[in-house]
Amino acid sequence: MRTVRLLLLALGATAATYGGWLLLPQLGATLPWLIAGPLLHDVLVAPLVGLVGLVLGRLVTDRPRRAWITAGLLASATLLLIAVPLLWRPPSAPPNPGLPDRNYPLGLAAGLTVVWAVVAVALVVGTVGRRVRDRRVSRP
Amino acid sequence: MNLEPRVPTPEDFPGPSHSPLVAARLGLWLGVAFGLCFVTGLLSHFIQHPPGWFTWPTRPVNLYRVTQGVHVLSGIAAVPLLLGKLWSVYPRLFVRPPLRQPIRLTAHVLERVSVLVLVCAAFFELVTGLFNVAQSYPWGFFFPTAHYAVAWLVVGALLLHVAVKLPVARAALRTPLRRQQDGGEAATTGRDGRDSSERRVFLRTSAGVAGVAVLATAGVTVPWLRRVSPLAWRSASGPQGVPINRTAAAARIAVPPDWRLEIIWPGGRGTLSLAELTALPQRTAELPIACVEGWSASASWTGVPVVQLLRRLGAPTDRPVRITSLETDGLYAASTLPAAHAGDPLTLLALRINGEELSPDHGYPCRLIAPSRPGVLQTKWVARLEVLR
Numbered sequence: 001m002r003t004v005r006l007l008l009l010a011l012g013a014t015a016a017t018y019g020g021w022l023l024l025p026q027l028g029a030t031l032p033w034l035i036a037g038p039l040l041h042d043v044l045v046a047p048l049v050g051l052v053g054l055v056l057g058r059l060v061t062d063r064p065r066r067a068w069i070t071a072g073l074l075a076s077a078t079l080l081l082i083a084v085p086l087l088w089r090p091p092s093a094p095p096n097p098g099l100p101d102r103n104y105p106l107g108l109a110a111g112l113t114v115v116w117a118v119v120a121v122a123l124v125v126g127t128v129g130r131r132v133r134d135r136r137v138s139r140p
Numbered sequence: 141m142n143l144e145p146r147v148p149t150p151e152d153f154p155g156p157s158h159s160p161l162v163a164a165r166l167g168l169w170l171g172v173a174f175g176l177c178f179v180t181g182l183l184s185h186f187i188q189h190p191p192g193w194f195t196w197p198t199r200p201v202n203l204y205r206v207t208q209g210v211h212v213l214s215g216i217a218a219v220p221l222l223l224g225k226l227w228s229v230y231p232r233l234f235v236r237p238p239l240r241q242p243i244r245l246t247a248h249v250l251e252r253v254s255v256l257v258l259v260c261a262a263f264f265e266l267v268t269g270l271f272n273v274a275q276s277y278p279w280g281f282f283f284p285t286a287h288y289a290v291a292w293l294v295v296g297a298l299l300l301h302v303a304v305k306l307p308v309a310r311a312a313l314r315t316p317l318r319r320q321q322d323g324g325e326a327a328t329t330g331r332d333g334r335d336s337s338e339r340r341v342f343l344r345t346s347a348g349v350a351g352v353a354v355l356a357t358a359g360v361t362v363p364w365l366r367r368v369s370p371l372a373w374r375s376a377s378g379p380q381g382v383p384i385n386r387t388a389a390a391a392r393i394a395v396p397p398d399w400r401l402e403i404i405w406p407g408g409r410g411t412l413s414l415a416e417l418t419a420l421p422q423r424t425a426e427l428p429i430a431c432v433e434g435w436s437a438s439a440s441w442t443g444v445p446v447v448q449l450l451r452r453l454g455a456p457t458d459r460p461v462r463i464t465s466l467e468t469d470g471l472y473a474a475s476t477l478p479a480a481h482a483g484d485p486l487t488l489l490a491l492r493i494n495g496e497e498l499s500p501d502h503g504y505p506c507r508l509i510a511p512s513r514p515g516v517l518q519t520k521w522v523a524r525l526e527v528l529r
């Protein structure tokens with residue numbers, strides 16, 4: 001294991017140094033975009049996720065239900081993130097009339113609808129299933 | 141409860157998903173996703189800037205379409221996996237440095253720096269990649285070189301990260317998520333049972349959301365998902381059945397009325413008018429346009445195989461060929477066909493697409509279409525072929 005770790009260490013340091021050297025001419029322009037990810041995540045996204053998690057934990061006490069709602073929220077957040085570059089187009093992009101050839105807001109709305117429809121079905125099926133099980137238990 | 145505002149410590153996060161059992165598994169999946177991105181990205185880079193030792197096969201004709209599709213889709217899958225992983229290890233952000241022990245402090249700082257580089261670089265690759273597929277460039281750097289350089293940063297920092305975490309990761313991956321109780325039965329109740337069930341739910345949700353993200357976008361390149369993926373950034377339709385990246389107007393193309401295709405080789409030269417090209421034996425082939433942006437679409441192309449054209453003129457057919465466009469500026473005004481592609485009978489100077497004459501936006505009077513190549517190298521509005529030495 002020691003050898004493997006040392007090897008990984010050497011390979012990793014070499015590859016990262018090479019990447020840094022390649023990036024050097026553009027370091028100034030890329031630096032804000034490099035730092036923005038962890039900065040936004042650590043001071044904004046993660047605390048927000050924690051807060052939503054706490055609130056959701058208070059509002060929904062049933063674990064399977066909470067799991068489905070959490071999954072719905074995470075899927076929605078991911079779809080929203082993926083859609084950002086499609087919805088938000090700063091004019092710095094070169095003019096190119098053939099490009100935005102789909103209705104992205106409609107696509108996003110459709111995706112979110114499907115996600116929440118699936119969550120709703122799962123919640124209903126879960127509730128019905130539990131009722132049936134409860135009845136079986138109470139009527140031996 | 142202490143309500144004084146203060147910086148949290150790792151102990152303030154009791155959630156069961158904040159555990160190496162979860163972090164190592166998500167890390168492994170992320171490693172696979174980023175690994176696929178790196179390998180396919182490197183291939184795409186070498187195809188566009190081939191070092192001397194590199195060759196890329198012309199078959200299967202869809203090969204580049206598949207490797208680049210894998211590239212963008214594993215990047216998409218990495219978005220929720222990265223967020224899940226960072227949530228799992230978030231408490232570790234608040235580990236206090238061992239201030240009084242200089243050696244351990246040094247190791248701690250070095251590790252922190254390498255992890256910071258890893259997270260910066262990982263976010264950078266995903267964010268810039270996503271903007272690039274939308275052809276939106278809200279920054280001041282040149283995307284291809286920056287994305288390529290930071291890919292090496294990700295891989296280097298990832299290897300360092302694995303080197304540091306290997307003992308923890310191995311122990312975590314060997315520990316089953318379903319805790320065994322003393323009797324050998326899986327714990328289902330009590331604190332242990334709840335924790336392990338919550339961890340499994342967290343991992344399952346992360347994987348599920350990654351699947352949803354892929355499904356929501358895969359239609360850009362997987363034909364049977366075209367109608368399923370709501371966030372595919374490109375549809376498969378466009379003028380004459382294929383979308384267009386660069387229009388004739390954007391490239392400022394004016395085809396001269398006396399346009400003739402020029403063919404040059406060491407020791408010879410020939411020209412052909414469009415009528416003469418049309419009169420040559422034609423071949424029709426089903427070939428994809430596969431963009432570096434992961435988007436792809438197949439069409440039926442009809443034209444003169446480059447190899448037959450060269451043979452007819454008496455030019456050598458076993459060498460690379462430089463293809464130059466009528467486009468005067470722009471990065472993609474010229475491309476070089478490697479010898480393997482130049483000699484392939486499916487490499488066409490296409491005159492027709494899906495049964496119609498090429499429209500100006502598709503490259504009228506003629507364009508290059510070769511198997512297993514990125515779209516940016518399928519030069520449109522061809523003016524000249526030059527057989528290289």
Ligand code: HEM
Pocket residue numbers: 158159160163164165166167168170171174222225226229232233255258259262298301302305308309312
């Ligand atoms: C792009 C990919 C990855 C990113 C961005 C990433 C990110 C992180 C971060 C930010 C931490 C917290 C660092 C700390 O302990 O202070 C961490 C911890 C960890 N990572 Fe990764 N990681 C990645 C891939 C991997 C891989 C491939 C593995 C190995 C299977 C792995 C295994 C671990 C383990 C075991 C921990 C420690 C968790 C703990 O001690 O609670 N990670 N990772």
